[in-house]
Amino acid sequence: MNTILKYFPDLNPTQIDQLSQLGALYADWNSKINVISRKDIDNIYVRHVLHSMSLAKIFQFKDGSKVMDLGTGGGFPGIPLAILFPNVDFLLVDSIGKKVRVTEEVARAVGLKNVRTQQIRAEELKEKFDFVVTRAVAVLPQLVRWTHRVISDKHQHGTPNGIWALKGIDRAKEEAKALGNNAYTEIYPMKELFEEEFFETKCIVYAQK
Numbered sequence: 001m002n003t004i005l006k007y008f009p010d011l012n013p014t015q016i017d018q019l020s021q022l023g024a025l026y027a028d029w030n031s032k033i034n035v036i037s038r039k040d041i042d043n044i045y046v047r048h049v050l051h052s053m054s055l056a057k058i059f060q061f062k063d064g065s066k067v068m069d070l071g072t073g074g075g076f077p078g079i080p081l082a083i084l085f086p087n088v089d090f091l092l093v094d095s096i097g098k099k100v101r102v103t104e105e106v107a108r109a110v111g112l113k114n115v116r117t118q119q120i121r122a123e124e125l126k127e128k129f130d131f132v133v134t135r136a137v138a139v140l141p142q143l144v145r146w147t148h149r150v151i152s153d154k155h156q157h158g159t160p161n162g163i164w165a166l167k168g169i170d171r172a173k174e175e176a177k178a179l180g181n182n183a184y185t186e187i188y189p190m191k192e193l194f195e196e197e198f199f200e201t202k203c204i205v206y207a208q209k
């Protein structure tokens with residue numbers, strides 16, 4: 001939790017309290033259902049919570065906007081982002097029911113009012129969103145195919161609605177190349193944002209059809 005406070009010193013007491021609860025909640029859930037790999041559970045604050053929050057270092061969702069977390073698993077990056085942006089509406093979706101239930105329980109336990117969950121394949125959703133966030137789910141061309149219908153055609157602070165994906169930097173470059181002219185992409189290396197070794201090979205990718 002100290003690492004979170006190092007990079008996000010302006011969190012309010014509610015956010016600190018909510019984030020502080022995540023370690024114990026996930027340790028408990030992981031003993032029943034494997035939502036986080038066993039070796040990662042000890043490093044949950046850097047590898048999952050801070051990793052999820054990294055997006056807020058380069059982009060701020062506007063209050064009232066709608067965000068879908070595609071393939072949220074146990075709630076990453078959706079739960080930490082929902083804590084950071086309490087006035088943004090998050091829908092956390094996964095095709096596997098037991099993961100969705102864990103996510104729902106964690107959101108309820110920390111008192112998040114801005115989170116809904118749904119068991120569904122993302123490509124079957126009918127709702128519209130301003131942004132899609134996602135980590136460790138699919139390659140960029142696939143993500144664009146799955147979501148372009150559900151991303152509404154708007155701009156926020158000059159940034160058109162689109163996808164924010166957390167990825168390894170080498171893969172992100174390859175996948176952006178594979179997209180070619182089918183979408184506009186931008187890659188933000190995380191080693192410029194955080195000192196921890198974990199982030200050296202990671203990046204945030206923005207993609208817009």
Ligand SMILES: C[S@@+](CC[C@H](N)C(=O)[O-])C[C@H]1O[C@@H](n2cnc3c(N)ncnc32)[C@H](O)[C@@H]1O
Nearest residue numbers: 071072073076094095096120121122135136137
């Ligand atoms: C490797 S896990 C990553 C989970 C989480 N995003 C994380 O980073 O911890 C990938 C998740 O994506 C889900 N998934 C894959 N394809 C999906 C789709 N088309 N729609 C919804 N969920 C999907 C899987 O069920 C799985 O829970």
